[in-house]
Amino acid sequence: INVFAKVLYEFVAEPGNNELSVNEGEIVTITNQSIGGGWVEAQNSRGEVGLVPEDYVQRVSGLALAGADDDEWDDEWDDGKSTGGYTEEGGEGGGLNRGAASMKISLNKFPGFSKSGPDLYLLSKQGPKGKEKLPIYRGEVGPVWLYPEGQLDCVVADPKKGSKLYGLKSYIEYQVTPNVSVFHISAAFGPTLKRLSLPAADLLGRFEEEFIKMRMERLQGWMTRMCRHPVISSSDVFQLFHSYKDEKDWKTGKRKAEKDETVGVMVFSVIEPEETLPDLDLLEVEQKCEQFSRFTKAMDDGVKDLLNVGQEHWKRCTGPLPKEYQRIGKAFQNLSSVFNSSGYEGEATLTDALTAAGKTYEDIAQMVAEQPKKDLHFLMETNNEYKGLLGCFPETIGVHKAAIEKVKEGDKLVAASKITAPEKITMTKRASTMSYALQAEMNHFHSNRIYDYNRVMQLYLEEQIKFYETIAEKLRHAHGQFTTM
Amino acid sequence: INVFAKVLYEFVAEPGNNELSVNEGEIVTITNQSIGGGWVEAQNSRGEVGLVPEDYVQRVSGLALAGADDDEWDDEWDDGKSTGGYTEEGGEGGGLNRGAASMKISLNKFPGFSKSGPDLYLLSKQGPKGKEKLPIYRGEVGPVWLYPEGQLDCVVADPKKGSKLYGLKSYIEYQVTPNVSVFHISAAFGPTLKRLSLPAADLLGRFEEEFIKMRMERLQGWMTRMCRHPVISSSDVFQLFHSYKDEKDWKTGKRKAEKDETVGVMVFSVIEPEETLPDLDLLEVEQKCEQFSRFTKAMDDGVKDLLNVGQEHWKRCTGPLPKEYQRIGKAFQNLSSVFNSSGYEGEATLTDALTAAGKTYEDIAQMVAEQPKKDLHFLMETNNEYKGLLGCFPETIGVHKAAIEKVKEGDKLVAASKITAPEKITMTKRASTMSYALQAEMNHFHSNRIYDYNRVMQLYLEEQIKFYETIAEKLRHAHGQFTTM
Known part of the structure; x- marks a missing residue:
């Protein structure tokens, strides 16, 4: 089964460098996804094979090529985005953005204070x-956040494939295990298992495993970084994600989080520099x-x-x-x-x-x-x-x-x-x-x-x-x- | 001062490989002779620079370019050839012969039995x-030469530049010191110093030293190999070269050697398999x-x-x-x-x-x-x-x-x-x-x-x-x- 990809930007191959020139809009077949280093190997319609920067192409399913609407999926995930910062868009997220970048939220994007x-x-x-106020105090190096005593942490593991939209869209679900036992706020809960799903692009064949592993690592890195951040880790929705026990919990918490007014620039309203x-x-x-x-x-x-x-x-x-x-x-x-x-x-x-x-x-x-x-x-x-x-x-x-x-x-x-x-x-x-x-x-x-x-x-x-x-x-x-x- | 070279064979550069395409008869400037591995860096008349196989080009002096006759020199060295096997022709001798080769006698060419x-x-x-007969006896691996007890050997060292034809042709003279004290035939002579000269091509600039060193190594390797060979090392002219004391000695010996009839296929007439x-x-x-x-x-x-x-x-x-x-x-x-x-x-x-x-x-x-x-x-x-x-x-x-x-x-x-x-x-x-x-x-x-x-x-x-x-x-x-x- 072939993995197809749509070329997002023109790429001109450097001669003698094993690269493949591609044009915007061209459909290529991904022949090797595990090249790494930001490259994939692709074959064009003339049968020529070479390397292309991985974020210059977007994997598409055969059905999508046949006319299915990709935006529908994006919309659904845009919704996910509003509930926190932990969703990832598109198969090419987190790749090397040589030239223009196309992701909406990629795993390597840290949420900014405000737009x-x-x-x-x-x-x-x-x-x-x-x-609860988030204090800033005078540290050795100048003003510093107050770090919680027990730092929030989590382990991302056990990827499982799933699909939605009647099989049109496949995704990978990862198990996220928060260490809420040391979490300074939700310490009452024992460790619970959460499953976080990411769109799987269309992963097929022998490179799938390696690809999933890499994305899992990135998710782990991103989650750890979020957990390490005292402002983000104390946000309602982040804490909710770490502490919810069931679907009902999640829905209630999500509704509450959606009403949170301390988002965007208003996040500063919960920050309080010490009197000193x-x-x-x-x-x-x-x-x-x-x-x-x-x-x-x-x-x-x-x-x-x-x-x-x-x-x-x-x-x-x-x-x-x-x-x-x-x-x-x-x-x-x-x-x-x-x-x-x-x-x-x-x-x-x-x-x-x-x-x-x-x-x-x-x-x-x-x-x-x-x-x-x-x-x-x-x-x-x-x-x-x-x-x-x-x-x-x-x-x-x-x-x-x-x-x-x-x-x-x-x-x-x-x-x-x-x-x-x-x-x-x-x-x-x-x-x-x-x-x-x-x-x-x-x-x-x-x-x-x-x-x-x-x-x-x-x-x-x-x-x-x-x-x-x-x-x-x-x-x-x-x-x-x-x-x- | 530029080192010029004439292109002997067409060479088509491989793209992206830092090579330079050249045409037969084209004159290029050698910009780096010490690349090694059979390559030189050259610049063409359009100013393009890249690598060319070193035996695709022949170094020429500015004067030679201006019309001096190269054959004259070759003739002189052809004469040298008849006195033994130790002269080397042309600046590009011993290079990597990719494609056709042009040397007459190169350092890596072992004299054959006969044409x-x-x-x-x-x-x-x-x-x-x-x-004196050269015996072949029955060794462990089959018929083998009888190796002299004291093996002829020599040390090539101390290169010196010289010139002839009123400075038109430069050459490098190497000092060859035979270990005749252990030489089984000429043991009567103490070690003497000989100077062996090779055409220097037109060596100029900072790469000269390295180039001379490399040619000296090759000459040493070739001399050692000749010394190691029982048939060659016992030839009149080879022994003469190792044992002569002065110009007169050399000229007498050379005349005698030129009358030697056991050359070419007649070399077999001095070889004698043992009775067994x-x-x-x-x-x-x-x-x-x-x-x-x-x-x-x-x-x-x-x-x-x-x-x-x-x-x-x-x-x-x-x-x-x-x-x-x-x-x-x-x-x-x-x-x-x-x-x-x-x-x-x-x-x-x-x-x-x-x-x-x-x-x-x-x-x-x-x-x-x-x-x-x-x-x-x-x-x-x-x-x-x-x-x-x-x-x-x-x-x-x-x-x-x-x-x-x-x-x-x-x-x-x-x-x-x-x-x-x-x-x-x-x-x-x-x-x-x-x-x-x-x-x-x-x-x-x-x-x-x-x-x-x-x-x-x-x-x-x-x-x-x-x-x-x-x-x-x-x-x-x-x-x-x-x-x-």
């Missing part, structure tokens, strides 16, 4: 009722804001650069390089079998050694081809996740900037009787809360980033060391068989 | 006078001959295959692969400097570690690029030498086959009174001598081959092991700098 301007919050009449933190100096705030902005942009560039380099390297490691080691291995073995036909006595030691050396290079070929999945994969997944996170900052910083501008206009607004003097004071205080929240968020980001990059580099280098050591060991073994006595 | 038919020897009236070796059975001889022929052809294919694979691998190791490691290194360092600008406290450990990791990958890039010269080089040189040796066998085997055919016609020739009955007996005996000589030569070849391939594989694998171990060690060092405490 609307800051006014709603800055000028709102009253704070939220009965909401003074109101901020506007100029200083603007400078900090500028620094965050520069940093996130620079990191975005750096991360994308690393992803591009990794993608190229991935292709070489899974394509031409192992082929070459294989050819070297074959050439040694070939020479060995020629020598074996010499009829000369005392040939066996050399021919055995040459065969062993040849097989060693064939082993190396396989190791080279499999290595990216062991190391580069995680390096790229982490950077991909960060690319998504960084994509949220411009909006967050933008809302904050708008708030600062509003405060600057404060006196003018009072003079024009647009706001009262006490309102101006409230507005200034709230802008200060936003500033502290942004700083706490940046510090949260930095501390996570330092941990994450240390961790992923350790993993990467550990696997690289193992790789080179194993090769050296194999070669040492092969070397031992030659003799010049 | 003429076997009749001269088979039907000659008398044997050579006063010549019976006259050979014709059918058996033909079968052995057929086996030699098959083996040398198969090995020729195997060697060429390995050379092609090696050439491709060389190009990748010195081209795209190190570039990629460099890009990985740069991406890590780039990310490190971005992180360094975060303004977040406690950033230093990660940024230092990332910088170190980046530098490590830059080191690896350099190691990858330099590695072929440390290992692949010797593997290719050895196979190149063997390609040359194998190229001589068809002729040798052909002469031998012709001798067998002649013997088969023996009775007919006697009946037609073309030869006498005693001449037929002599002819049969001499054909048997040729058969034993061929077998001794094959056994000589096999035993040398087994030693040489064991040796070169040991060298290759030793360097490969060192390479991978050094990388692992470097990475271990980089890994140690990351921390997730």
